[in-house]
Amino acid sequence: MKFSNILRLMKTEYDIEVLKTHINADNDVQKIQLFEEGIDEITDTLYIGTFKELPTETTGLTAIIGIESTNEITHLSSKTLQAFSSYALIYEDKILKTLQAINKFIHKDLQTSKEAADLMVLTMKGADLKTILKSAEKKLQNPIIVIDAGFKILDVSSDQGIDDPIWKRNIERGYCSYEFIKEVHNLEKICPFPDNSDVFEVVCKFSLYRKLCSKMFWKNQLVGYVIMLEKAEIKEHLYKEYLPFVGSSACEVLLRTEAHKGIFGSQKETLIYELIHGAEADLIHIRLKMNQMKFPDIMGCLVVKPNEYLNNIQATTFLKEQIEYILPGAFCLMDEENLVFICKMQQDGKLKLEEEKKLLALFQQGVVHMGISSPCTDIMALKDAYRQSKQLYNISTRMRIEKELMYFSSYNFYVMLSRLNEKELMQYAHPALKRLRDYDQAHNGELYRTLQTFIDCQSHMAKTSESLSIHRNSLSYRISKILDLTGIDLESRDEIFRLSYGFKVENYCRMVV
Known part of the structure; x- marks a missing residue:
């Protein structure tokens, strides 16, 4: 001591x-x-x-x-x-x-040290968080609660031992009350806490018991709090010396728990993690209010995947800083070996042209994929936005798309195809396309490519001939030949639509000539 x-x-x-x-x-x-x-x-x-x-x-x-x-x-x-x-x-x-x-x-201190060592042994043997907290409750004779830095409740030693109505409600909904969060922030403003786990008291007039808290740190960064609800009075030295050990053990358990990996970032990163993985709307809005975070009116989720050589802390940090410079005001975190950015988008659902140009240059620096979601205006839609962005990587791999900033709005049809059985997909392809492929293979022709370009150019003859680099008369001959071989009606909107998605199906299935 x-x-x-x-x-x-x-x-x-x-x-x-x-x-x-x-x-x-x-x-x-x-x-x-x-x-x-x-x-x-x-x-x-x-x-x-x-x-x-x-x-x-x-x-x-x-x-x-x-x-x-x-x-x-x-x-x-x-x-x-x-x-x-x-x-x-x-x-x-x-x-x-x-x-x-x-x-x-000294006797009590030695006893506390022994019990702290016992707690660490439990942790090293692979005990879960609930077991650690139950052991701590037995020692301290009071309920123990662990929350993350964003005030989400991660676990409780025992639900039955908590009779405070405020905290019973907190545990049911999974996050701390606004009153408790406000008191913690007020304490920070009045007397900033040192970067250690010294026990401090939080007083809420709406709650029955004293809340004795100890901060949990990982790499000198706040990741959460251990809270003891003092139902039964205990000696000051006991909780002051034992509670920080509980926090250390809890932190070790959380580090190896996949579901809680997101808490090991800043409070803003934790909030972004909760947004893209889904969290209670009330909790999100409380965190936004306390952290004074403001999101763009129109936003999207950009996922950037570095190659294996960039996938280390220093290289990833450098890449992150480059993108934050390109997209000022974007919020970022690392998730599943991807850099995830919540960034501002234009009314047309795109980034600015200058931003796109600078991002594309990063493909020369070890980036293997970039995909961005459809725009959204509600932060609670960011979970779906993140899912969209992640799906684009599978499409890029399947279709061998390289060095392109992929927008979900341009590839959503392929995402839909990816959910279907590939063997069944070809039944949705237009039968005329197989005839054109067979003809081209037999005659070394380009009728398949001609029809695809004609549809992509919205049936515009001049644009199609320019795109194919052929004379307009040559294009007219090819179109006539296509009509003779297939019998399709290029005046019909339904026919054009079926041909269009047919090309996409075959492109996805790699049946292209």
């Missing part, structure tokens, strides 16, 4: 007045020894005795010194006191009480 903690507990739990302190090195105290027993010069030893029993050599010691009255302070020269590594002055008649108190502190 730290010397500073010992002094704090002497005052708070045993009402022992500390007259003067100086802490140069806040050593861990493992044992206590009286001045009269001699000096071993061990850093984990706390020496206790009266002013009259002071040894001649005190350099580097940690000590509690008893004096008869405050007048004796003047007899303790600065030189004598400065030789101590750390010291505290108390009244001489409190030395026995101090000895008894410190013995109890």
Whole structure:
């Protein structure tokens, strides 16, 4: 136990007045020894005795010194006191009480350390979060709750042990009340917390019990909180020293749990993760309000897949920064080895031409795929937007599409085809297309390509001849030949539609000549 903690507990739990302190090195105290027993010069030893029993050599010691009255302070020269590594002055008649108190502190501290070690053993054996929290509840005699940095409830030691109506409702809906979130943010503003797991108290006037909280960190980044609802009063030192260990164990469990991988980002990244994977609308709106995040009026989900050589932290971070520069204001996170961006889109459902141009240049830097969803105006639609973007990678692989920024709106028909049995797909292809393929193979012709281009150019003769780089008379001859071979009616909208999706089906099935 730290010397500073010992002094704090002497005052708070045993009402022992500390007259003067100086802490140069806040050593861990493992044992206590009286001045009269001699000096071993061990850093984990706390020496206790009266002013009259002071040894001649005190350099580097940690000590509690008893004096008869405050007048004796003047007899303790600065030189004598400065030789101590750390010291505290108390009244001489409190030395026995101090000895008894410190013995109890150290015994309890060692017991807490053992129980913390037991908790880590449970974690290393693969225990789930519920098991860890139940073990902690047994030790602390109070319900334990774990939430992520966005105030979503991840697990509870026991539902039955919670009778606070506010927290019962919180657990049922899966996230903390707005009042609790607001109190935490108010505490951050009034007195910013250090980046550690020291226990702090959150007071909500609507809730029955004190909430004693400890932050959970991963790589110096806040990922969540461990909360103890104090139904039964326990010693301060117990929860202050044990609760952070619960947080460490919980964090280890969450790291290996696939469902909770998304919490190991910033609060904004956690929110984006919840949006694209689906979360309660009420929870999302509370998080938005607390994080003051504003999304574009028209937005889309861009998925960027780096190649295997870029798939490391430094290279991915550099790529992320490049795209954030191209798409200012976009929100980003890494998910399933993809970079996911929520970005602003134009009224036509596209990015700006300049943005597209800069993104396409990234294919020369190791990007293998980029796909963007249809535009949406509601943040709760981002889950579907992400699903659309991910589906585009399968289409690009199937159809061998490279170095193209794929828009879902341009490939949604192929996404629909991907859900059907491939063997059944060809029944939906227009029979005229097989005749044209067979003719072209037998005569080394280009009637199949001619009809496809004619339909793509919306039956416009001039555009079609220009696209095929042939004379208009040659095009007229080919169209006439196509009509003779197939008997199709190019004046019929239904026929044109069936031919159009027929070409797409064969293109998807790679039946192209």
